[in-house]
Amino acid sequence: xxxxxxxxxxxxxxxxxxxxxxxxxxxxxxxxxxxxxxxxxxxxxxxxxxxxxxxxxxxxxxxxxxxxxxxxxxxxxxxxxxxxxxxxxxxxxxxxxxxxxxxxxxxxxxxxxxxxxxxxxxxxxxxxxxxxxxxxxxxxxxxxxxxxxxxxxxxxxxxxxxxxxxxxxxxxxxxxxxxxxxxxxxxxxxxxxxxxxxxxxxxxxxxxxxxxxxxxxxxxxxxxxxxxxxxxxxxxxxxx
Numbered sequence: 001x002x003x004x005x006x007x008x009x010x011x012x013x014x015x016x017x018x019x020x021x022x023x024x025x026x027x028x029x030x031x032x033x034x035x036x037x038x039x040x041x042x043x044x045x046x047x048x049x050x051x052x053x054x055x056x057x058x059x060x061x062x063x064x065x066x067x068x069x070x071x072x073x074x075x076x077x078x079x080x081x082x083x084x085x086x087x088x089x090x091x092x093x094x095x096x097x098x099x100x101x102x103x104x105x106x107x108x109x110x111x112x113x114x115x116x117x118x119x120x121x122x123x124x125x126x127x128x129x130x131x132x133x134x135x136x137x138x139x140x141x142x143x144x145x146x147x148x149x150x151x152x153x154x155x156x157x158x159x160x161x162x163x164x165x166x167x168x169x170x171x172x173x174x175x176x177x178x179x180x181x182x183x184x185x186x187x188x189x190x191x192x193x194x195x196x197x198x199x200x201x202x203x204x205x206x207x208x209x210x211x212x213x214x215x216x217x218x219x220x221x222x223x224x225x226x227x228x229x230x231x232x233x234x235x236x237x238x239x240x
Contacts, residue, residue, distance in 0.1 A: 006124075007101050007125055007129065008077040008078065010076055010101065010119055013119070014058050014059075014080070019084065021206070025209075025210075029215075030202065034235070038064070038115070041142050041235060041236075042140075047068070049071065051112065052111040053075070054132075055081075056076075056117070057083075058084060059085050062094055065094075072094040073094065075099045076097075077098070077101060081096075102123075103132065109136065111137055112140075113137055113142065115133075115143070116144075117143065120173070121174070122173070134184065134187035140237055140239045141189060144197075144235045145180060145233060146174045146232050146233050147196070147230075148176050150196075150199075150231060177194075193236070194235070196231025197233050197235065198231060198232065199221035205217070
């Protein structure tokens with residue numbers, strides 16, 4: 001049960017079906033790049049910093065944060081969002097709490113940083129979500145979002161093919177970088193770092209299924225700077 005919470009998209013992202021998208025060599029490459037980029041953006045924080053990971057029940061970043069020495073609390077919209085975290089919960093390496101992601105049960109600036117991945121594309125009250133992340137973060141917020149300034153502009157036309165391949169694909173909202181920046185500014189935060197992930201659609205790399213080919217496709221964009229302009233999803237850091 002989700003207690004009637006208005007935004008529960010993280011229940012899907014914590015599911016086995018969703019996590020299966022990141023299996024195999026290509027999926028591992030996706031996760032390695034995401035982890036490396038995120039740790040880079042968290043570099044202003046010292047070991048032992050307190051992180052709130054909203055919607056992190058998929059458990060792919062939890063071991064990365066724990067190994068880096070951060071104190072991690074994961075929030076999910078339902079108890080089942082904790083299932084994939086059991087190995088880290090059992091020995092106290094992280095905490096899990098059920099909560100409303102757009103009305104977090106923490107006082108202001110309770111955590112050194114608040115993070116949220118894979119939720120912005122699937123929530124309605126996205127500004128309320130960002131507001132809550134900013135409210136509880138003492139220093140910085142890290143989120144990811146699909147950029148409309150990318151080949152994702154074709155997403156509507158490609159959605160049917162994507163759904164046939166992935167099976168459980170959902171429609172998603174894309175954002176302009178400027179509107180993300182404005183939303184952070186409204187809560188007293190300034191964007192200080194961005195890490196666009198891929199120039200080509202992730203589903204294309206999944207369909208090809210070969211890391212070497214995927215890296216070769218991405219290499220020109222990284223070398224020329226096109227990735228910085230048109231890459232997606234974008235991992236962004238905002239600081240108070």
